[in-house]
Structures are given as structure tokens and as C-alpha cells.
Amino acid sequence: MNENTPRGLRWTIRGLSILLFFLFVWLEGFVVDDLGSVEGPSRQRVMSGSVPEEVAAPAREARLKVDTLTREIGRLEQVKANRIQTRESASATLNQIQSSYQFEVEQQRAPSDELAKALGQAQESFLAASRAYEEANQRIGELQDELASEQVRLESAERRLQVEKDRVGQENMELWRAADGRHRFRVAASKLAFVVPVFLFAAWLTVRRKDSILAPIHKALLVASFWWIGVVMFEHFPREYFKYIAIGAAILIVLMFLVRSLRNAAQPQEDVLLRRRREAYQASRCPECAYPVPAETGAAMACASCGVELFGPCAACSEIRHVLLPHCRACGDATDRWRGTGDGEVLAEGQPG
Numbered sequence: 001m002n003e004n005t006p007r008g009l010r011w012t013i014r015g016l017s018i019l020l021f022f023l024f025v026w027l028e029g030f031v032v033d034d035l036g037s038v039e040g041p042s043r044q045r046v047m048s049g050s051v052p053e054e055v056a057a058p059a060r061e062a063r064l065k066v067d068t069l070t071r072e073i074g075r076l077e078q079v080k081a082n083r084i085q086t087r088e089s090a091s092a093t094l095n096q097i098q099s100s101y102q103f104e105v106e107q108q109r110a111p112s113d114e115l116a117k118a119l120g121q122a123q124e125s126f127l128a129a130s131r132a133y134e135e136a137n138q139r140i141g142e143l144q145d146e147l148a149s150e151q152v153r154l155e156s157a158e159r160r161l162q163v164e165k166d167r168v169g170q171e172n173m174e175l176w177r178a179a180d181g182r183h184r185f186r187v188a189a190s191k192l193a194f195v196v197p198v199f200l201f202a203a204w205l206t207v208r209r210k211d212s213i214l215a216p217i218h219k220a221l222l223v224a225s226f227w228w229i230g231v232v233m234f235e236h237f238p239r240e241y242f243k244y245i246a247i248g249a250a251i252l253i254v255l256m257f258l259v260r261s262l263r264n265a266a267q268p269q270e271d272v273l274l275r276r277r278r279e280a281y282q283a284s285r286c287p288e289c290a291y292p293v294p295a296e297t298g299a300a301m302a303c304a305s306c307g308v309e310l311f312g313p314c315a316a317c318s319e320i321r322h323v324l325l326p327h328c329r330a331c332g333d334a335t336d337r338w339r340g341t342g343d344g345e346v347l348a349e350g351q352p353g
């Protein structure tokens with residue numbers, strides 16, 4: 001694309017370049033997304049550290065013992081309640097028989113053998129019920145003592161267990177953070193391993209193939225890759241680093257453009273320079289200082305004002321050639337000498353353009 005390109009076509013190329021930029025951004029986004037969707041470490045596997053058995057076992061055993069004792073005491077309470085009932089009913093029977101017996105005695109009658117026997121049986125069963133009740137009561141008392149001491153053991157075992165659990169939890173958390181950090185780093189690295197080479201390739205194309213007709217495509221790829229480098233860094237680098245990286249990159253880019261603009265201002269681009277040279281030769285003026293020079297004679301000639309060589313022998317065919325034009329008109333040999341001294345100030349001042 002140069003100044004000879006029609007205006008409409010130039011704008012079409014610009015529009016398509018911008019569209020291409022967005023398409024490149026889109027395409028690279030798919031790749032970056034796919035690279036980012038790599039599965040991370042399993043939280044459960046990483047956080048697998050557990051409380052050591054010598055701490056967990058005593059707590060577990062003490063808990064089991066306390067549960068068993070509590071259940072046993074509950075069962076004995078039930079037994080005791082039944083035995084209370086048995087004793088009460090035995091006591092009621094005994095009272096009843098005793099009062100019958102008493103009544104007989106008060107009436108000055110000898111109580112029958114049957115009654116005496118019933119009284120004896122009632123007394124026996126009341127005593128038996130009382131003994132059974134006492135037994136249950138005593139057993140409950142024993143078990144409660146045991147339970148109390150077991151509960152003390154349980155408490156201390158559980159305190160130790162809790163301390164150990166907190167420690168293990170902390171360790172697991174640290175392991176997880178480290179594993180997660182490594183995963184994030186790997187993802188960031190794989191994304192950068194994609195976008196940075198694309199960027200460098202596009203930069204190489206842009207610089208090396210500056211004059212290629214495909215230059216707008218190279219530039220679109222360059223800017224799209226640069227965009228993705230920024231996005232990946234923003235996503236994966238800690239914010240406090242990213243701000244330095246971002247501002248550093250921004251300064252670098254601005255500097256690059258500035259330096260290029262300054263260079264262009266100091267040293268006109270090749271096509272502009274060539275146009276000036278041709279016009280100067282045609283107008284019989286010195287291309288370097290614009291001093292009028294005599295018409296061409298076919299002999300070597302230099303500028304009388306600034307001394308620059310205007311016509312001289314060709315290095316290839318020895319014919320006299322324009323020194324400040326690219327090609328020898330006799331043999332077509334190309335040299336770089338035509339660019340002259342490259343002294344921009346002389347050009348800028350001396351050339352009306």
C-alpha cells in the first residue's frame with residue numbers, strides 16, 4: 001500500500017486489517033482458553049494428610065468406651081426401674097398379707113398355716129426383690145464411676161486430637177496452595193509458550209518483511225498476539241507485578257514509535273528520498289544541496305557547492321553513471337551509494353521537496 005493506492009481501496013484494506021485483527025484475537029482466544037482448561041490437581045488427593053493413628057486411636061477407643069458405658073447404664077436404669085416396680089408390688093403383697101396376719105393375731109386367733117406360709121413367701125420375695133434392686137443400683141454406681149474416669153480420658157484424648165487435626169488441616173491447606181500455585185504457573189507458562197512465539201514470529205515478519213504486500217496481515221497478527229500476552233499476564237501475574245510489566249511494555253511501545261518517528265523525521269523514507277533525487281537530477285540541481293549544476297556532459301561531475309559526487313564511473317562497467325541514483329544506466333548495476341551521506345539535516349534544509 002503506498003500513496004498511489006486509490007483512497008477507497010486503502011480504506012478497504014484498513015477495514016479488513018482491523019477485521020483480521022479481531023479474528024486473530026478471537027482465534028488466539030480459543031487456543032488460550034483450551035490451554036487454560038487443563039484440569040488442575042485434585043483437591044482431595046493433595047489434601048490427603050491425616051491425623052496419625054497413635055493420636056486418633058485413643059480418642060476413638062475412649063469414645064467407644066464412653067458410648068458403651070452410657071448404653072449399659074441406660075439399660076441398667078431400665079432394669080432398676082423394673083426391679084423397683086417388682087419390689088413395690090412385693091411390698092404391697094407383703095403388707096396385705098401382714099395386715100391379714102395382724103388381724104388374725106388381734107382377733108386372738110391362730111393364723112392358718114396357709115397364711116403363715118404365704119407370709120413367709122411374701123417376705124422372701126420382697127427380700128429377693130430388694131436384693132435385686134440393690135444389686136442393680138450398685139452396678140449402676142460402679143459403672144458411673146467408670147464412666148466418669150473414662151470421660152476424663154476422652155476429653156484429654158479429644159483435645160490432643162483437635163490440636164493434631166488443626167495442624168494437619170494447616171499442612172493440607174499449605175500443600176493445596178502450593179499445588180494450586182504450581183498448576184496456575186504451568187497454565188500461565190503454557191499460554192505464554194503459545195502467544196509469545198506467535199508474537200515474536202509476527203514481530204519478525206513485521207520488521208523483516210516491512211515492504212511485503214502482506215504487511216497489514218503481519219501487523220494484525222502482531223497486535224492480536226500482543227493483546228493476548230497482556231491478557232495472559234493480567235490473568236496470571238500478581239497484580240503488583242503486572243502493573244510494572246504493563247507500564248514497562250507501554251513505555252517500550254511508545255518509545256519504539258517515538259524513535260521510529262524521530263528517525264523518519266531525520267531520514268526520509270527511501271521512496272521519498274528517491275523521488276527527491278530523481279527530481280533534482282531532472283531539474284539540474286544538486287540533490288544534496290539544491291545548488292544548480294550544469295547539464296550532464298557524460299563526464300564525471302561533482303557539486304561545486306557541497307562537493308558531493310554527482311556523476312562518476314560505474315564500479316561494474318566503468319561507464320559514467322548517476323552516483324545519486326540506484327542503477328547504472330549503462331549496465332543496470334545497483335549500488336547503495338545513491339543514498340548519499342544520509343545526513344538528514346542537509347536534506348531537510350536543502351531540499352524544497
Ligand SMILES: [Zn+2]
Pocket residue numbers: 286287288289290291303304305306307308
Ligand atoms: Zn551540492
Ligand SMILES: [Zn+2]
Pocket residue numbers: 314315316317318319321328329330331332333
Ligand atoms: Zn554500469
